[in-house]
Amino acid sequence: MNQNKIKIITVLLLLCISAAWLERYEIQESGQNLSGQMADKMKQNTDEPQNLYAQSAVLMDADSGRILYGKNETMVFPMASTTKIMTLIVALEHNEPDQIVMASAGASAMPEVRLGVHEGERYRMEDLYYAMMLESFNDAAMMIAEGTVGSVENFAELMNEKAISLGCTQTYFITPNGLDAADEKGVHSSTAEDMAKIMRYAIDNEDFLKITQTADYSFTDCDRKRSFEVHNKNVLLTMMDGVLSGKTGYTADAGYCYVCAVKKDDRTFIAALLGSGWPPHKGYKWSDVQTLLDYGDKNYRYQTIDISKGVPDRQVHVMKGEHDFATVRAKQTNYRFLLSSEDKVHVESVLPGQLEAPVEAGQSVGSIRIFVNGDLTAENDYVTINKIDARCTWMERLLRK
Numbered sequence: 324m325n326q327n328k329i330k331i332i333t334v335l336l337l338l339c340i341s342a343a344w345l346e347r348y349e350i351q352e353s354g355q356n357l358s359g360q361m362a363d364k365m366k367q368n369t370d371e372p373q374n375l376y377a378q379s380a381v382l383m384d385a386d387s388g389r390i391l392y393g394k395n396e397t398m399v400f401p402m403a404s405t406t407k408i409m410t411l412i413v414a415l416e417h418n419e420p421d422q423i424v425m426a427s428a429g430a431s432a433m434p435e436v437r438l439g440v441h442e443g444e445r446y447r448m449e450d451l452y453y454a455m456m457l458e459s460f461n462d463a464a465m466m467i468a469e470g471t472v473g474s475v476e477n478f479a480e481l482m483n484e485k486a487i488s489l490g491c492t493q494t495y496f497i498t499p500n501g502l503d504a505a506d507e508k509g510v511h512s513s514t515a516e517d518m519a520k521i522m523r524y525a526i527d528n529e530d531f532l533k534i535t536q537t538a539d540y541s542f543t544d545c546d547r548k549r550s551f552e553v554h555n556k557n558v559l560l561t562m563m564d565g566v567l568s569g570k571t572g573y574t575a576d577a578g579y580c581y582v583c584a585v586k587k588d589d590r591t592f593i594a595a596l597l598g599s600g601w602p603p604h605k606g607y608k609w610s611d612v613q614t615l616l617d618y619g620d621k622n623y624r625y626q627t628i629d630i631s632k633g634v635p636d637r638q639v640h641v642m643k644g645e646h647d648f649a650t651v652r653a654k655q656t657n658y659r660f661l662l663s664s665e666d667k668v669h670v671e672s673v674l675p676g677q678l679e680a681p682v683e684a685g686q687s688v689g690s691i692r693i694f695v696n697g698d699l700t701a702e703n704d705y706v707t708i709n710k711i712d713a714r715c716t717w718m719e720r721l722l723r724k
Contacts, residue, residue: 347669347670348669348672375614376604376608377607377608378599379395379515379595380393380515380596381393381394381518383520383595384661385592387660389695390516395515396514399512400598402580404501404570406513407464407499407500408570411531412521412525412528414448414468418448418470418471419448420447422448423447424451424469426445426462430442430466431462434502438463439462440462446544447545448470450542452534453534454551456535457554458554460553464499465499475499478499479497489520494518495508495513522568532568535569537555539555557583559583562613579598579600579604580598581595587616590623592619592620599611626661633672634653639651642678644711646709649682649707649711650707651707653672653705654691654703660695668694669693669694670692672705673691684710687706688705690703
């Protein structure tokens with residue numbers, strides 16, 4: 324046998340020894356842990372929302388970020404004043420509430436809807452937050468942007484950086500108030516999916532929730548020459564219980580838009596609507612959001628999925644160890660997911676073909692990935708349950724004696 328053949332055989336043997344184990348385990352019935360009555364009820368309600376007015380829509384599970392329903396969810400549209408969700412988050416993360424902001428000529432020239440600030444007037448930053456989120460005042464948004472980093476352009480950079488960090492790959496911010504705009508890089512726009520991601524992040528901020536849940540708010544300018552009362556335009560707050568937050572929007576290009584988060588029992592849903600009608604159909608967005616939330620409420624329940632059958636304890640060969648095999652075990656076997664009766668769950672596990680000593684107890688040596696309808700939903704590890712020291716050479720044994 325020539326040297327080349329020997330080399331090829333050696334390489335193939337090494338590949339066989341070190342090859343990873345890849346296994347797939349199907350959990351056929353996602354409703355297996357529901358009572359029969361509840362499972363039957365859910366199966367009767369699995370029809371997806373029909374005839375939504377919105378051009379683009381999303382219903383998201385806030386806990387996992389999984390899309391439960393989508394209509395053109397990745398298509399790019401203008402998003403109007405729902406922009407102000409990101410404006411508030413960026414401002415809250417960069418400013419102090421008592422920070423003073425002076426109105427610029429640009430802010431005082433903002434179109435309706437507006438607070439009506441005059442150039443040179445001074446306001447507390449926090450008061451501007453309420454004016455922007457409750458009444459959607461465009462001049463308040465402009466003052467917040469300029470008061471944070473000096474200009475709208477600099478503030479838009481912060482907004483876009485934040486969007487990228489949240490995985491919003493189809494979003495581009497130009498203005499802090501959501502007025503229709505375009506520049507050399509693109510159009511002020513987003514997707515329903517991206518706007519849901521932004522709201523999902525925002526509701527983890529207690530100040531954001533406090534502001535957007537406030538019904539009425541009063542304040543003055545810093546010189547106490549003018550007083551204002553603002554009232555929350557988020558009608559959903561009075562339409563149903565459990566509303567965590569919401570923001571409306573409208574421009575001629577965007578149509579009526581709406582993004583909200585609603586808690587129903589132990590579930591939190593996020594709904595995002597873009598282009599949900601144009602005048603005079605201002606109420607279409609309320610019909611659409613009710614349809615989405617009803618669909619989520621009727622069809623999705625938390626279920627505990629036990630994956631132990633698909634990921635049993637395994638033996639992995641250990642090279643140069645005092646023992647030839649290490650026992651590995653799934654770090655976690657029970658998972659809690661928001662599922663419908665139609666969802667399919669499967670598990671994929673990957674283990675190395677071998678380990679090299681020393682091996683520590685609790686060492687991560689492989690991966691477990693759980694998919695719902697083909698989308699990666701959770702990840703965890705295989706870990707070793709016993710420690711294996713490296714095998715001593717005869718010289719090391721002699722020296723120990």
